[in-house]
Amino acid sequence: xxxxxxxxxxxxxxxxxxxxxxxxxxxxxxxxxxxxxxxxxxxxxxxxxxxxxxxxxxxxxxxxxxxxxxxxxxxxxxxxxxxxxxxxxxxxxxxxxxxxxxxxxxxxxxxxxxxxxxxxxxxxxxxxxxxxxxxxxxxxxxxxxxxxxxxxxxxxxxxxxxxxxxxxxxxxxxxxxxxxxxxxxxxxxxxxxxxxxxxxxxxxxxxxxxxxxxxxxxxxxxxxxxxxxxxxxxxxxxxxxxxxxxxxxxxxxxxxxxxxxxxxxxxxxxxxxxxxxxxxxxxxxxxxxxxxxxxxxxxxxxxxxxxxxxxxxxxxxxxxxxxxxxxxxxxxxxxxxxxxxxxxxxxxxxxxxxxxxxxxxxxxxxxxxxxxxxxxxxxxxxxxxxxxxxxxxxxxxxxxxxxxxxxxxxxxxxxxxxxxxxxxxxxxxxxxxxxxxxxxxxxxxxxxxxxxxxxxxxxxxxxxxxxxxxxxxxxxxxxxxxxxxxxxxxxxxxxxxxxxxxxxxxxxxxxxxxxxxxxxxxxxxxxxxxxxxxxxxxxxxxxxxxxxxxxxxxxxxxxxxxxxxxxxxxxxxxxxxxxxxxxxxxxxxxxxxxxxxxxxxxxxxxxxxxxxxxxxxxxxxxxxxxxxxxxxxxxxxxxxxxxxxxxxxxxxxxxxxxxxxxxxxxxxxxxxxxxxxxxxxxxxxxxxxxxxxxxxxxxxxxxxxxxxxxx
Numbered sequence: 025x026x027x028x029x030x031x032x033x034x035x036x037x038x039x040x041x042x043x044x045x046x047x048x049x050x051x052x053x054x055x056x057x058x059x060x061x062x063x064x065x066x067x068x069x070x071x072x073x074x075x076x077x078x079x080x081x082x083x084x085x086x087x088x089x090x091x092x093x094x095x096x097x098x099x100x101x102x103x104x105x106x107x108x109x110x111x112x113x114x115x116x117x118x119x120x121x122x123x124x125x126x127x128x129x130x131x132x133x134x135x136x137x138x139x140x141x142x143x144x145x146x147x148x149x150x151x152x153x154x155x156x157x158x159x160x161x162x163x164x165x166x167x168x169x170x171x172x173x174x175x176x177x178x179x180x181x182x183x184x185x186x187x188x189x190x191x192x193x194x195x196x197x198x199x200x201x202x203x204x205x206x207x208x209x210x211x212x213x214x215x216x217x218x219x220x221x222x223x224x225x226x227x228x229x230x231x232x233x234x235x236x237x238x239x240x241x242x243x244x245x246x247x248x249x250x251x252x253x254x255x256x257x258x259x260x261x262x263x264x265x266x267x268x269x270x271x272x273x274x275x276x277x278x279x280x281x282x283x284x285x286x287x288x289x290x291x292x293x294x295x296x297x298x299x300x301x302x303x304x305x306x307x308x309x310x311x312x313x314x315x316x317x318x319x320x321x322x323x324x325x326x327x328x329x330x331x332x333x334x335x336x337x338x339x340x341x342x343x344x345x346x347x348x349x350x351x352x353x354x355x356x357x358x359x360x361x362x363x364x365x366x367x368x369x370x371x372x373x374x375x376x377x378x379x380x381x382x383x384x385x386x387x388x389x390x391x392x393x394x395x396x397x398x399x400x401x402x403x404x405x406x407x408x409x410x411x412x413x414x415x416x417x418x419x420x421x422x423x424x425x426x427x428x429x430x431x432x433x434x435x436x437x438x439x440x441x442x443x444x445x446x447x448x449x450x451x452x453x454x455x456x457x458x459x460x461x462x463x464x465x466x467x468x469x470x471x472x473x474x475x476x477x478x479x480x481x482x483x484x485x486x487x488x489x490x491x492x493x494x495x496x497x498x499x500x501x502x503x504x505x506x507x508x509x510x511x512x513x514x515x516x517x518x519x520x521x522x523x524x525x526x527x528x529x530x531x532x533x534x535x536x537x538x539x540x541x542x543x544x545x546x547x548x549x550x551x552x553x554x555x556x557x558x559x560x561x562x563x564x565x566x567x568x569x570x571x572x573x574x575x576x577x578x579x580x581x582x583x584x585x586x587x588x589x590x591x592x593x594x595x596x597x598x599x600x601x602x603x604x605x606x607x608x609x610x611x612x613x614x615x616x617x618x619x620x621x622x623x624x625x626x627x628x629x630x631x632x633x634x635x636x637x638x639x640x641x642x643x644x645x646x647x648x649x650x651x652x653x654x655x656x657x658x659x660x661x662x663x664x665x666x667x668x669x670x671x672x673x674x675x676x677x678x679x680x681x682x683x684x685x686x687x688x689x690x691x692x693x694x695x696x697x698x699x700x701x702x703x704x705x706x707x708x709x710x711x712x713x714x715x716x717x718x719x720x721x722x723x724x725x726x727x728x729x730x731x732x733x734x735x
Contacts, residue, residue: 061214075299095312122425131164192220290363291363293402319359664691
């Protein structure tokens, strides 16, 4: 679970002992008669101690409990970082965050790191992933070694719409089961990620009623039911004995411990202790329990070892096969832990530490030392009473960090502006880049009240309580005037309130205070664009892209400004760059279609619009574009169908109402034409559509008279 004090690997001559332990001698033969499949299940934000198998008496988790009862349960497994993306990267690469470089949500995995999926793919496995939420979106790089990476959540890709950024476990299962049903022959590696236990806790019926007041447990119970559905399907298809099932979590949840409401700031066990279960009856004839501590970096090398495959180059985790056999020959190595999100997001001090079987050391402005055997809840800081132990662990931590040389290809922030940032925020993840500062960073322990206030503001804004959110954001900025993200999200709240002038002024104030980030600059450019200051928005957005060329959304915003300024070629180039960064960016494909339509390339426009609706079936604007393509090709009936589809998704589109009125009039359907033209008059803002409104009024009056004469 780290790489300090590595244990020697088991010599080949001891292979016979594995059979006695109920484990196949997978070190020989070199070519087993049938290679086992692998199903990796990760449950987001799942505390180990909220499962029945891990001692929670009130849990309703029969399916996970059955997995543990019939397999190998690691009682003390730990995440290295309490954040979704960095933790999954460690899980799938066998590398610590300090090495793989993905230190926060929104970073991108370097191309040089080997992944479990890539190694299994080289060994002949088909690989597929089905993920439940945006923090694991393909734009962040985990998709690269999967044949299928299903991360389509149905997002509308619009700044104002932050819903549909996650999907329930049942929807994830539907996609995973459909794939599995068609790929039962030959070895496969399937990763299924459920996001449901993540805040806000909102279990579906009937779990909502059964767990009223205990919604977090309700989310877990619902997810457990979906785990059961997935495992039962393996049994029906005869795949259970041919598949190694691994179930774990990326991190836990504080639930108010140490004053932290959720996770991401502190590195106490409440957010690091996770379940870890392996099951396959061909490998383990009897259930086993492993008590010693292990880390998530150990999972990938263990899976490879069980399949008779070598570990990936540079993997820092260790195979747990010797632990499972019960032949552990020494103390567990220390487990590296960190959370640098407070530094990246809030300009607070980062936290790093080591966890041993007996002690936890946390390096911070106010360092911490806990006696885990006598104080498992980490309530009494012994840093002053045990200076020698603290010094020993501090030196070991320094040695580990120094030795864990990062990849030459540094992980970089990817697309952390606009919609991406807003989506992460609505999931409780606030990801940014702190501005340079010479002053000491405060200890997160002293700032947790501000963090809770900030999250309260976010929840209020997401729940539509915009005035309340405005008040809370003002209080956050009063308490911490250099809180960059508070400026950005307070401005976003103004944007939702349609107080554009105040949104712009607040971001300009942040820039005047030297609190510049690529994301903040991009958002300012967007608001200028929305306010009609197109030329000024172009300069600002060009600066945002220069600050960070990996911002897909900033490029998309820039393309829109170019298009509105009549610079169609420049707009198309910006949209194509955005798509190159994010191949699933439906809104950029829609905008590319607009560019092609503007230059009368109907086939190119149609292709771009079709791609947009394939990626996002709720992309109303793309259906509108497809209608325009059909109409210009002379297929008026087809155009009507596409425009009606667009209007069903978003009824407040005056252009679409106008188009439908014209199309029905062309087809001789006066009643339908009248209905849509009247809808246009209701939806069209007078200041924007003044000339069209006068024209349509005349047509409406004429149609009313004609329809009146014919009854």
